[in-house]
Amino acid sequence: MATPEWIGLAGLVALFVLLMLRMPVGLAMIAVGIGGMYALSEAVSYVRFLPYIRGFKTLLWENVANYDLSVVPLFVFMGFISAEARLSQDLFKGLEALLSRLRGGVAMAAVAACGGFGAVCGSSLATAATMGRVALPELKKLGYAPQLASGALAAGGTLGILIPPSVALVIYAVIVEGSILKMFQAAVLPGLLAVFGFIVVIAIVVRLRPDLAPEPTAMPAEERKVAIRRLLPVIGIFGAIILGLGFGLITPTPAASIGVLAILVYGFALKALTGEGLDLTGMIKAIRATAITSAMIYLILFGAEVLKGFFTRSGLPSALSDWAANSGLDPMVVLVIMLVIFVILGCFMESLAMILVVVPFFWPTLIALNGGEYATAATAAFGMDNESLKIWFGILALIVVELGLITPPVGLNVFIIASLAKDVSMATVFRGVLPFLGAEVVRVGLILAIPALTLTVPRLIGG
Secondary structure (H helix, E strand, O other), X not given: OOOHHHHHHHHHHHHHHHHHOOOOHHHHHHHHHHHHHHHHOOOOOHHHHHXXXXXXXXXXXXXXXXXXXXHHHHHHHHHHHHHHOOHHHHHHHHHHHXXXXXXXXXXXXXXXXXXXXXXXXXXXXXXXXXXXXXXXHHHHHHOOOHHHHHHHHHHHHHHHHOOOOOHHHHHHHHHOOOOHHHHHHHHHHHHHHHHHXXXXXXXXXXXXXXXXXXXXXXXXXXXXXXXXXXXXXXXXXXXXXXXXXXXXXXXXHHHHHHHHHHHHHHHHHOOOOOOOOOOOHHHHHHHHHHHHHHHHHHHHHHHHHHHHHHHHHHOHHHHHHHXXXXXXXXXXXXXXXXXHHHHHHHOOOOHHHHHHHHHHHHHHHHHHHHOOOOOOOOOOOXXXXXHHHHHHHHHHHHHHHHHHHOOOOOOHHHHHHHHHOOOOOHHHHHHHHHHHHHHHHHHHHHHHHOOHHHHHHHHHHHO
């Protein structure tokens, strides 16, 4: 008879097979969780297995009624309502007005706009899709090479997962029982570092290959004035959310509520959400999209809980932790291996699903490697206590998940941009992304070498 650990491993393999067959993530998790629990139990009939199934109603309610997760639909709605209220267009045009005098400046504006839109969206795929629709036509009209235009937007789209507020950071914090606010604070410097790094990459690329970007031309004075005037309230909304969270002035749920209200006021003031007369076309579209996306997220969360019960009972996470702790490998080597696995999985898995599936395995292993549950900064293998490790690892994990979204051969962001730029091949987009991949590798190396880049802001604010 197979041991529980082998049953757990078989379930993990089955899960990845179902995901590669494009089965919906939540349903795949539920199927593997139920099947695995049945395999682990000694139940010989459905009647004896029925109490386990009946417990799902309590499990589902606990997920939906979780206050920490109430922020998720608010952040999702904030992203959709921002797109409908044309904040993405105003953000891009305003930044274009400021940067168009530089060679490659409009591509830089597109990357910076991706970072700004990520502050209200929280999803890399949605950021890439929204900003691709806004910026690709403008870059094409101005004469930017498809390689640079598509590469910059595919890379810029990855900023949505890290720059707070981020749905993925919320889910990670819930899984490891960490502070959502501290995770948001820790993401500020790495997020800004990514925006700066991508802009530097564009500057270097157009310096080495001037043919990839047209000669800079200043925007007409009147158009520039209007664009900057429309940019100011957008920066005010985004800045209030990021700074409020960053300085601990507001907690995530009120921040999301304030953000939604501010964007609604902005959208109604510009009649972007109402169409003609009292037609609430934009508002209804955003509400419908929010309901669908939030339902999908909650189904995935419920599926993750079902799966977690199976894996916990199988003992597979504990077995992996024990193996890593007794393997003799340097803890930093194990951490790097984990990050590489994230990159590989990120090529074909959605970021939220990957965090829910993989983090419950990796986190207990890191705790064991760090010296156990009661490790202190003085005794820990990573030189920090477990609370700091929780923050540091979370930011690293999300950054390498970003890497997976633009890594050949199956970067999801690349697929999105290629589908929007129908005359641009996947190979062209991947060529355009390569310099940005280099910048991301450098960023991961910096954060690995200097944990203070993620820990300084939470420590300063938290005391």
